[in-house]
Amino acid sequence: MRASTSLIALAASLQTASAHYYFPHLIVNGTKTPEFKYVRDVLPANSTSDYPDPVNAYNGKEAPVYGAFDTSYVTDIRCGRSAHLAASKTLTADILAGSEVGFAIKTYIDDSYNFGIFHPGPAQLWLSKSEDLSTDLGDGEWVKIGYQGPNSSTTWSTDRATELFFDMPESTPPGTYLLRLELPFPIKDWPGHSQWYTNCAHVNIIGSGGGSPGPSVKLPEAYNVLDPGINYEDGVDYNEGLENYKPPGPEVWSG
Numbered sequence: 457m458r459a460s461t462s463l464i465a466l467a468a469s470l471q472t473a474s475a476h477y478y479f480p481h482l483i484v485n486g487t488k489t490p491e492f493k494y495v496r497d498v499l500p501a502n503s504t505s506d507y508p509d510p511v512n513a514y515n516g517k518e519a520p521v522y523g524a525f526d527t528s529y530v531t532d533i534r535c536g537r538s539a540h541l542a543a544s545k546t547l548t549a550d551i552l553a554g555s556e557v558g559f560a561i562k563t564y565i566d567d568s569y570n571f572g573i574f575h576p577g578p579a580q581l582w583l584s585k586s587e588d589l590s591t592d593l594g595d596g597e598w599v600k601i602g603y604q605g606p607n608s609s610t611t612w613s614t615d616r617a618t619e620l621f622f623d624m625p626e627s628t629p630p631g632t633y634l635l636r637l638e639l640p641f642p643i644k645d646w647p648g649h650s651q652w653y654t655n656c657a658h659v660n661i662i663g664s665g666g667g668s669p670g671p672s673v674k675l676p677e678a679y680n681v682l683d684p685g686i687n688y689e690d691g692v693d694y695n696e697g698l699e700n701y702k703p704p705g706p707e708v709w710s711g
């Protein structure tokens with residue numbers, strides 16, 4: 457009994473320390489594409505000096521970026537840690553407007569430590585039109601095109617998911633875009649410590665267009681540490697009052 461109890465405790469601590477996650481696989485036409493082929497590669501947290509959690513022994517690519525939107529590493533919130541450095545080597549995937557597009561998870565060690573998305577929170581998908589993906593810093597206009605929030609007052613639709621799927625709006629104007637997946641892990645009464653799991657793919661949208669995507673915002677300027685979607689308001693918490701949860705950012709444009 458004793459051994460199994462400590463094994464459970466060990467598993468729980470590993471889960472907390474090491475089983476963070478990232479989303480290096482774009483899913484197009486039902487096919488999971490190779491790691492960081494169409495998604496911008498990111499730097500591991502232990503490669504940067506300003507990472508605010510030096511006690512975490514597992515500071516790889518899966519480690520979150522923290523939502524202190526006023527610091528020097530703030531651009532990491534857009535596409536992941538130093539992802540702009542990988543812009544020129546990231547390939548661009550063709551996506552048919554109106555089709556389903558997805559992202560698949562990866563965790564730090566291997567799939568036996570894959571607990572899926574275990575930090576409760578929403579998933580949001582964003583597009584930013586890009587003239588040149590190889591140099592784009594993500595500092596243009598962003599439009600939210602997808603949202604997966606709570607599915608009851610106590611649970612999240614993203615809970616334990618290993619793949620997330622969205623519809624690319626049918627009237628999206630054709631062209632090249634940054635496609636950004638974002639999973640904030642909101643926090644309560646600890647501004648600046650929300651955790652952000654974000655990755656960006658390079659995509660070329662094909663279709664007849666005709667839509668006018670909007671409203672658009674700049675990221676992370678559209679965010680505030682005290683936004684109730686990031687820092688829970690009274691009555692809302694990880695697993696309660698979720699019927700009142702409002703995600704950060706503008707409303708979804710669905711084409």
Ligand SMILES: [Cu+2]
Pocket residue numbers: 472476575651
């Ligand atoms: Cu965590």
